Amino acid sequence: MKRFRRLRTNENMRSLVRETYVSKNDLMYPIFVIEGNNIKDEVSSMPGIYRYSVDRLDEELERIKSSGIRSILIFGIPAHKDEKGSEAYNDNGVTQTAIRHIKKKYPRLIVAADVCLCEYTSHGHCGVVHDSCIDNDETIELLCKMSVSMAKAGADIIAPSDMMDGRVEAIRSALDKEGFINIVIMAYSAKFSSAYYGPFREAADSAPQFGDRKSYQMDVANGNEALREIETDIEEGADIVMVKPALAFLDILKEASLTYNMPFAVYNVSGEYAMVKAAAEKGWIDEKKIVLENMTAMKRAGAKIIITYHALDAAKWLEEQ
Ligand code: PBG
Ligand code: ZN
DSSP states (O other), X not given: OOOGGGGGSSHHHHHHHOOOOOOGGGEEEEEEEESSSSOEEEOTTSTTOEEEXXXXXXXXXXXXXXXXXXXXXXXXXXXXXXXXXXXXGOTTSHHHHHHHHHHHHOTTSEEEEEEOSTTTBTTOOSSEEETTEEEHHHHHHHHHHHHHHXXXXXXXXXXXXXXXXTHHHHHHHHHHHTTOTTOEEEEEEEEBOOGGGHHHHHHHTOOOSSSOSTTTSBOTTOSHHHHHHHHXXXXXXXXXXXXXXXXXXHHHHHHHHHHOOSOEXXXXXXXXXXXXXXXXXXXXXXXXXXXXXXXXXXXXXTOSEEEETTHXXXXXXXXXX
16 A cells, blocks of 8 residues: 555654745735825725825835835826826836835835836726727837836836737847846736736726727637747746736646746736635635645746735745744
8 A cells, every 4th residue: 555644644744745835035015006195095805905105105115024025016006097008108107106216215125017008098908009909019119118117217127917919029129228138027928818807907997998808818718829928928038927817827837837947927816815805804714724725836836936915914924834
């Protein structure tokens, strides 16, 4: 008889053979910054997650610092939205102002800037719209301007989440041309058109005003195509590649991470967070155990970086273990 249970006899034996660990160093925490004054506004579908104005942001930065989390992903919500999302590439826009503030206070905190137009456009689409179609190449020009503007403000990582074709190559060369040769690109490479983004769109005020995102985000059913998207972003110069969302797409992450020797990120998105929070509030699940189990699964599937709204809580729980 094979006695697998020998290695399960007690915690010390189990930890000796444990294959996967989650570390605080793996976690990246998303934050929302909204234009205006004296705002701290809880996102109703994401308990514990707030939209802060820059003047109130220090409270959140303090929490991040004391948690020991070393990287954040920033989303800005401008007061003014227009057809071409011009606040996205305004050097004095809300996101740029927030990044400058953060880097001045905490120069070593890694700041990733999400690059996409949907929080900045009046129609809520991730690109420029002509006759109800999203214009790929015109959008890319704006994403390049946005990336350079974020890099100028002090972002360490540019994270394009728009799913236009060819944007990684274009952004790399725009950054290089401006001298930003050491700015990292973390590409949302396999980003699926998912129902799990619902709460985020409330938080970022970015729901599309007509239609959906299916002409640019990936069909949930497609695994092979996800590998082609990832391969293309690697060829175009991405430093980190991402699969998003996490839990329903761990098969993609596993296959991709076995195929490509790259640092993989996975985005544990807003809907995944909301489900855990809702069930935990009802007392139906043990939040801490569920979150740590999910994160372990993400790492086991091949993630190095886990982008998660649970990051600050998880940092605490990981210390207690
Ligand atoms: C912007 C963007 C989205 C998310 C990250 N960047 C929303 C979307 O594509 O509609 C989703 C994050 C989340 O749900 O937590 N394109
Ligand atoms: Zn978008």
